[in-house]
Amino acid sequence: MSKLSQVFKALKSKKIVMDNVSDDDNMPLNKEIKKNISEVSKVLGNSFDIVIREFKIGKNPIEACLFYTDGLIDKDLVHNYVLENLMIDGRKAESDEKISSNQDMYNFIKNSSLTSVELTEIDTFQALYQHLLSGDTIVLLNGVSKGFAVGSRGWEDRGVQEPSSQQVVRGPKDAFSETLRTNTALIRRRIKDQNLWIETQKIGKKSKTDVAIAYINGVVNEDIVLEIKERLKKIEIDAILDSGYIEELIQDEIYTPFPTIFNTERPDAVSAGILEGRVAIIVDGSPFVLLAPALFIDFFQSSEDYYQRSDIGSLLRILRFFCFFLALLTPSAFIALTTFHQEMIPTTLLTSLAAQREGVPFPAFIEALIMEITFEILREAGIRLPRAVGSAISIVGALVLGQAAVEAGIVSATMVIVVSLTAISSFVSPTYNMAISVRILRFGFMILAATFGLVGIILGLIIMGLHLSSLRSFGIPYLSPMAPFIPSDQDDALIRLPVWIKENRPRLISQIDVKREATEQPKPPPK
Amino acid sequence: MKKNGSKALLLFMTIFLLTGCWSSRELSDLAVVTALGIDKHEDGYKLTVQVMDPGEIAGKDLTTRTSVTTYSMTGKTVFEALRRLTVTTPRKLYLSHLRIILLGQEFSEGGISQSLDFISRDHEMRLEFSLMITKNMEAEKALKILTPIEKIPANKIYSSLQTAQDNWAPAKIVELDELVSSLTVPGKEAVLTGLSAVGSPEVGAQIENVEVVDSHTIVNIDEIGVFKDDKLVGWFNENESKGFNYITDNVRNTIGWVECGKEEEGTISVEVTKNETKLKGSIDSNLPKITIETTIEANIADVECAIDVYDQSKIKEIEGKLKKKIEEIIKESIGKAKELNSDVFGFGQVLSRQEPKQWKQLKDNWDKEFADLDIEVKVKFNIRGTGTITETLLGNMK
Amino acid sequence: MNSEVKINGRQFTILVIMNTLGSAIIMGPAIVASYGRENSWISVLIASMIGILVVLMYIQIFKLDRNKDIFQLLEKLLGKWLGKFISFLFVLYVFYVVIGNLRAMGDFIITHILVETPLEVMILLILITCLIGVRMGIEVISRTSEVFFPYVAIAIFLLIAMVFKEAEVTKIQPILQTNIGGMLAGAVPLIGYPFFELIILLSLMKDVNKPEKAKKAFIIGVTIGGFLLTSITLMCLLVLGVDLTVRNTYPTYVLGKKISIADFVERVEVIVAIIWFFTIFFKIMTIFYVLSVGVSRILNLKSYKTVTVPIAYFIIVFAVVLAPNVVYTSQFITGTWIPLSATFGLVLPIILLVVGLLKENKTRS
């Protein structure tokens, strides 16, 4: 009975089962190399990309073997600095040293033979698998219950390319790629400060993804770093396939359409964020780097704002805010005006709207809904389809829906204009995820407008305002510096003032070492 | 977990949202009323609405149907008549885009105040429509006359009225709030501009009326009708209407002409570009007195005699003549008002503002006081420009 | 309860402004003008001055104990049971202010904007929105008010600017010549509504992060609120004239209808509706919050959120049966409301102040 219940308990709580497995993994390496090899090939299921090379070294041949994962390593490196050294140079040098046991051989290899820069000693199978599967080459010697993991990572990657999501006309054109090292290097190249600290940890039980957090010590708010580390530590998941996983697992508020963590492909945007005192979270395998804390206004700022003249940058920013509301409210305002508040439409416009609507079979709300949904379908199809077919979509969209539908009298021409305006406005948003939240909210506003007209829209705005005000990103009020209003941060909020005015870092984000520049206003040379 | 309560509330809200839509109406379900006519009828009122047909005005394929339709109905009250109209109209009448309310002459003579209550109480009514009286005809007939150029007759009437007020002077746009306050505030009587038809209204109601170059029947902005209390008691003629507008500081741009002089035959016209009138009230030993001070600026627009407008003395002379003429117009207007015993200029109000204490005694007896009111007219006339040419063509004729 | 919840001085100022304007911004002019006629804008000015004095008195109460809200103070000064009883009466008053404002807003919407919509639904909808806000706490409410305040300010400014060309000075003449009594009489209902209602905000003063700022914020808020109220009344009189101002239930809305710029910018009275929506929304939300806190203090509850839902039900029910029609409301405001608000806005604070000072002297000596 008691046994049965124990089994039951064990089955019930996965944790116990998991712990058992991990205990197995922590098994130390065996002295006998044959056993090690058979264990490894058993555990890895004889996977064909795991290569096991057995060889002998020394005049008094010692059995050795080498594991690597094909495709993850730089083969030249293994050739030149591992195998060659061990098999040829090792034998030459042996005469100079006295090697009597396998252990001596091990020490000799470690100290004098392997000329790789990255060398880690391993003594458990778990470590072995981890290194092996991350692209290191493992060297084992018979008779020694330890081994080497030689850094030999090298795989095909995309290299540094142009960003595909947040493009600029003026400004750096490099983007993060899928390799963590490349990404950290891109940041390092921009901030050559000894206080730029990058810490890594592995997350994901199966994927064991490297996740790095980067920040400038002394500028960052330490509570935020601790909080982020704490939240990362709590993650228990099989695999992290993209930084999106991390974002979803560590954000403050789950039930919100608004992103509370910023993501970007642009190293310059990440560097700027780090310099403001934010923390970057870089996930191996994802070109999108997270920045936290993120505020509402961050999603309306393009890095180009800082590279263009400040007046132009400010104007564009205001335009983006305007477009945000346009994308959010145009269809709902149109519904409200045409079905509730006809008195607000000028008579001539009303006449032509009414004339267009003669014969349209649907109420305005349904008409708008149909058009909006159609547009969403078109957009999604446009993104997912192969590039070559993409243009066909736009032709179908423009001709069939735009023109034929109007001519057939299914929708009114004005509705097509309204929907197009909405669509174009939503493309203005410099960040993709804010544009998505607008798309979702738009439908809510349309329902509100269809039931209560402008009153409904205002109610919706107030609820949205309340919700936005209640959000926090790692403790920082989401709407700051608007609410709470911080006068000193207004220089880089709705508008961007010239760089020589922006003396301090954002106040809520970084409270220590606030001064960031002290250039005087540029003056023309005296004539 | 934290947000569950709010979620339940939102759910609650959605239920209501989905059952909502009480006040919504589609554009295609509206009959947009552009003009309203009120006439007297033995049952009470006869209400006529002019409804536009948007498809005929802004649609893609225009037919030969008329762009507006009128419906008439009688009722004990205005509201009843309006609601009873639903038995004949295809859609619900929508009043927010009303441009004009026409009051029949006969109806106006019998008193208008009862019918105005609905108009100012109804939430759909806005303030920017104008009220007018149809002179010598029923409002119903006037609303049926089709007009060329403007497809909606109500718009035609409204814009004619506006242009006439802005450029000609003997007309006045009276909106509801002004009319209501004239009817209720002591010391001021109401006026409304008249509307008349030239030609037979019956012919004007046919589509042929807009199919010919020279329309058989046209609607005209007429002179200003004078009310006493809420009853129409008489009409100003053109000059008196102009005088009225001078006194009430309602002249934006108009013209005036005078004879050139003894030697030269012909007339000279000026375009009045600016007019400012100040009314001053004073009470001396219980005798009220009103001073009208008008300052007019004008440009010479048309010289039809051989006069040298380059001569300062001549200009002074013309100014003198114009000044006298305007004084006459103003006095004529006052004379007529006194004759009708209706203080349309609001002299009583002027006194109530400037001499509030004595006004209290005058208030109850104002009709009588107005008849013997001492009114002084001071006109200043300045000619500023002479147009684009200096010398007249006539002076240089061979 | 949540003592760490803090709002800053600026947010408190905005809350005070919103509470001062509340529904008075749209109904006030008609009420005052029916007494003060041409001079009613001076009545508003007088009422605002008295409002400032009243606020100065409230600040004295705040000084008695900076860490207690009015409910706690009542218990401290008047003893547990008497304090709780007075608290209960005060809560009743706050409840009445909430339902009064809610009803006013519902009435306005179904008179002018959504005529066919049932009152119950409108009230329910507004209340649910407010409830969401109240449950998020005063911090969120005040932050949101900070977000929307610029729009309110811009809308008021636009309203005044756009009707300015229609203003005629003659409409408020003669100034200060006649009807002085009426002018003073006009100030009386306006002191009760909204200035005495500011006593409710006294409870929030302890939530302001710096007490010194709270005092300043209160005075600045009521001054700005009074100034805006005066300007709006003045504009109503200048543009609409006394007669129309008195005749309309919501003269400010009619003022919005007067906006017409170049025949293009017109029909924008919705600007007025927006101003008023925001001001009254935040007024209802703050007062509802204080109400919930008050009830939870009387019952010694752990969280004010416990009572928000039941109170919401009560609010809806009583708001629906509050007044048979709009006429009753305005008669109530110029009748019973005056002594009622004076009881809690004037008599109660005086009693508190006297008792508080006496006790303070006792402990000192």
Add this chain to the structure above:
Amino acid sequence: MLNVTAILLVTGLIGRFEYKKIKKLDSKKDKWVFVVGTTVAATLSVALVLGYYIPNLSKGFEIVYQPITDPIVTILDTYKSK
């Protein structure tokens, strides 16, 4: 009848979610106040929907303040111009 069902349903729903939250506060009083309050409130709304008479708060205040209100109104009304 539909209205009553709706009210009860919604009250039930809200009550369920709310109660869970209040339970976390670990205060017996809060629980009791919530349950009793919601029940009374829901009953009151049902009564309203069914058309029962619900006392009007303004009327109550009116009666209480009658002696003070009357003289004030008399004084004010002398200035009320109509």
